[in-house]
Amino acid sequence: MRMIQRSEKRAQDLRNRAFSAETVRGMEHPLLERGVPLMRMAAQTTAQEAIRLLEKNGIHVNEANVVLLAGAGNNGGDGLYAAAALAGRGATLTVIAVGKSLHSSALLACMQAGGKVLVLDPESRIPGTSNGFGLGEAGERLEAALDIAIESDLVIDAMTGIGARGPLRGLPATLAQGFMKRAGRTDQENDDHTNGTVPTGHSGAPLVLAVDTPSGVGVDDGTLPGIHVPADVTMTFGALKPCAMLPPASYACGKVILVDFGFDIDGVTPACESIGPHVSSAIRLPRAKDAKYSRGVVGLITGSARFPGAAVLSSKAAARANVGMIRYLGPAAVAGSVVSALPEAVAAKGHVQAWVVGSGVPDAQHAQAADEQRTAIRSLLGNYDLGRDADRAMNMPPICVDAGALDLLPRHVPGHVVLTPHAGELASLLRRLDEDTTRETVEDSPIDCAARVHDLTGATVLLKGAVTAVLGAAPRQTGDDHTTTVRICGSGPAWLATAGSGDVLAGIMGALLAQQDEGSLQHDPEKVALTAASAAYIHGLAGQIASGTTACGWQPPFLMDPAESILTLDDPHAGHPIIASDIVEAIPEAFERAMEQAR
Ligand SMILES: NC(=O)C1=CN([C@@H]2O[C@H](COP(=O)(O)OP(=O)(O)OC[C@H]3O[C@@H](n4cnc5c(N)ncnc54)[C@H](O)[C@@H]3O)[C@@H](O)[C@H]2O)[C@@H](O)CC1
Ligand SMILES: Nc1ncnc2c1ncn2[C@@H]1O[C@H](COP(=O)(O)OP(=O)(O)O)[C@@H](O)[C@H]1O
Ligand SMILES: [K+]
Structure with missing residues (x-):
């Protein structure tokens, strides 16, 4: 992977400016055109952070139970590749598919690394998984998914990223609701994270690592339009999005790690800025x-x-x-x-x-x-x-x-x-x-x-x-x-x-x-x-x-x-x-x- 030369000024701008989802897509575009493997970079750094977070909480990756909440979009793709890397390091992995499809090559990587896949949507068409189950079984699967998630050491939230529109709906919303209830997690509790501290477990509930954005937050306006999954750590890519800066969504992000993709942010108008x-x-x-x-x-x-x-x-x-x-x-x-x-x-x-x-x-x-x-x-x-x-x-x-x-x-x-x-x-x-x-x-x-x-x-x-x-x-x-x-x-x-x-x-x-x-x-x-x-x-x-x-x-x-290798926080x-x-x-x-x- 290419070393990114970054000036201090650029680093300062990256850390103190947030850009709308649309602007971020515009900045991604030229890199994707050049074939820069952004998804792999996102996944690799997410896996690194997952390992660090687990270790900080006394859990070695090869003893860890990891659950990935995977959406149908590229956010799910990031999560799948990251989870595959963790499974490759010996973690026990369950992928909970919340959409009708999954990023196919990322899914393959997960399966090859030994990850199990639990599909929740009866109408899904995901290769290598059972489908065509009835509503009764769908309910059972949802309960099973929640049981596995709540018992895990780490939940990686890759349901939605910058492609999210409006409040969480459908299975992602139901799953988030069930998970939050069982984990006894409240925003109040998550307020502690705003201070940059990573709590060591929430009364035994799993750690939560969000991919790009916590699912359910208003990416561009920083609101919390409905149920969302507050994170201990959010790994965000390329540039900060407003939700990582603006209240109340910023309080749901926990500690934020920004992976520098080398975006050219010079002259690009931010949506908001820190003083x-x-x-x-x-x-x-x-x-x-x-x-x-x-x-x-x-x-x-x-x-x-x-x-x-x-x-x-x-x-x-x-x-x-x-x-x-x-x-x-x-x-x-x-x-x-x-x-x-x-x-x-x-x-x-x-x-x-x-x-x-x-x-x-x-x-x-x-x-x-x-x-x-x-x-x-x-x-x-x-x-x-x-x-x-x-x-x-x-x-x-x-x-x-x-x-x-x-x-x-x-x-x-x-x-x-x-x-x-x-x-x-x-x-x-x-x-x-x-x-x-x-x-x-x-x-x-x-x-x-x-x-x-x-x-x-x-x-x-x-x-x-x-x-x-x-x-x-x-x-x-x-x-x-x-x-x-x-x-x-x-x-x-x-x-x-x-x-x-x-x-x-x-x-x-x-x-x-x-x-x-x-x-x-x-x-x-x-x-x-x-x-x-x-x-x-x-x-x-x-x-x-x-x-x-x-x-x-x-x-x-x-x-x-x-x-670069993982930093100590x-x-x-x-x-x-x-x-x-x-x-x-x-x-x-x-x-x-x-x-x-x-x-
Ligand atoms: N463009 C790229 O190649 C890159 C994308 N990246 C990742 O891709 C993400 C963006 O990917 P996408 O554009 O595919 O979008 P997302 O994966 O963020 O969201 C799209 C998915 O979420 C569902 N969804 C949207 N709003 C919803 C709602 N309110 N309730 C329930 N489900 C909802 C959609 O049905 C769809 O399945 C980024 O956040 C980042 O994680 C990174 O890998 C970097 C490179
Ligand atoms: N939880 C918090 N974290 C950081 N700063 C806070 C918090 N709550 C309040 N503040 C800051 O403390 C100040 C309180 O001001 P204000 O509400 O006018 O209180 P008072 O009228 O008692 O002086 C504001 O500057 C506000 O930003
Ligand atoms: K997410």
Whole structure:
């Protein structure tokens, strides 16, 4: 097999960009034309990973019971060749055929290696297997298949890959349903995998290795449209697909290993991208001629009598995040708390380069009739109303609109307005925009929902979660069409889910917006989106540092060269609990790390 020369830049792009199924097919095409044996490469690396995974769990391949769930397409073909290799190494192999046919030469390889084949569909026409059985026997076969699968050490899921359309149907769906039930596997449990850890068995249930994509996920949109098979490890080929990056499907992929087929990805438009490699470009290093004002001043209208802590946390976070100064505006008692916790804060009006509003401010439902903070925020946000005075709106400083300020947002605003809702807040926002949405809808289709808010309001939308998504303007294309790009940030560990964490993010956001060259963001919504995503990344990194873990919501896949032997994949430390103040303390080191990563 040919050694693939890959530059670091290409490797970085491969690890941080995902491409639609259609785009991937387009990139496969020239290689297939040249006769590159992609399926064999996919199978060989899958077999290698299967052996590693088994061994990691104390099972030698020649003692392993392996079950292959094989679909009728090329995904099944990949799986069959991989399974044949395992059977060749002494594994006991059962192929469960879920479709009407199987990739014929791959099936032959499996049979020659001693694999048994159990056909589930009475209408199937698979050479060398019995067919023409009745419905009663089909039911028995399904039960037998589930018994064998649940008793096995490793299930290789090769039912569907990028050829999947819609939710799983028919036998693949029934089998997935039965398997999930018997294995007692839930998505909740699979959440552990998002942190890059491979659990050692799920209460005795088999390990699951997905071929290319877990079957049942929305390959291109990252949704989970129905029953699916969460994996411990997903071996994916050529390039990442959106399901390996976007929530909630990304949580079903477990650890992802990307096999580099040598695709030419230069100039190919990704469907989504991780912010990781770009973060340092959002950090403005201090310059010799700087004074505090030129480094950026953040104005905060955050906190309230009810939540004074949010004012302190957002102010401290902003002050720690590489700016010259912060100005705090709020009720005297709250301002007093801010200044005593942060003597560097200035509790007075003045020029600012970016605003942060709303963290710890009550929303309409919880506010008193004349809430001082809400009144101030309403009046400030009025200046961003494109329907009222577009020139004025375009010339306002960038602003982060968080929590209690979200329901004060004007209907149409420029892209340098950054919203930072969590799923519940995004749902409320959509309802305010006359869309019938619940928190569950947002959790099921986070990207769609965030894109909807971006489309309806024009704001850059940062939807918080284990994987945080930023929906904003795309890189400028030829022509004037406005396109939206999906950027994700998964640097945060689950320890970040702690009260006040969002206030810290808002502070970092304000600081990053403030340190960009004054006036540069107003007409560059793409840069706003990059800056917003970078703030989430630094927040996540600070969370990793504070909690002593590298586990996080999403990390770039392990890149594997088909010509190289298996890599060792270390599991990260679990880390320890943190409070929001710990995140603030870790911000400076997070900046340093983000800059180091860029070198
Ligand atoms: N093009 C190639 O030569 C290569 C393809 N590769 C593999 O081939 C896969 C794509 O192969 P295909 O295009 O054959 O497609 P798939 O094998 O992913 O899916 C097609 C099969 O899935 C069934 N199916 C589709 N949607 C379904 C649903 N909702 N419920 C139940 N069954 C459903 C179809 O009936 C068909 O049998 C990739 O994911 C990858 O694993 C790799 O081997 C690399 C090279
Ligand atoms: N499971 C998780 N894994 C990683 N990060 C998380 C997780 N849950 C929440 N976060 C992050 O923690 C922060 C919580 O913010 P938010 O929901 O506003 O909390 P609060 O209002 O309590 O401050 C967000 O940045 C979010 O992305
Ligand atoms: K699969």
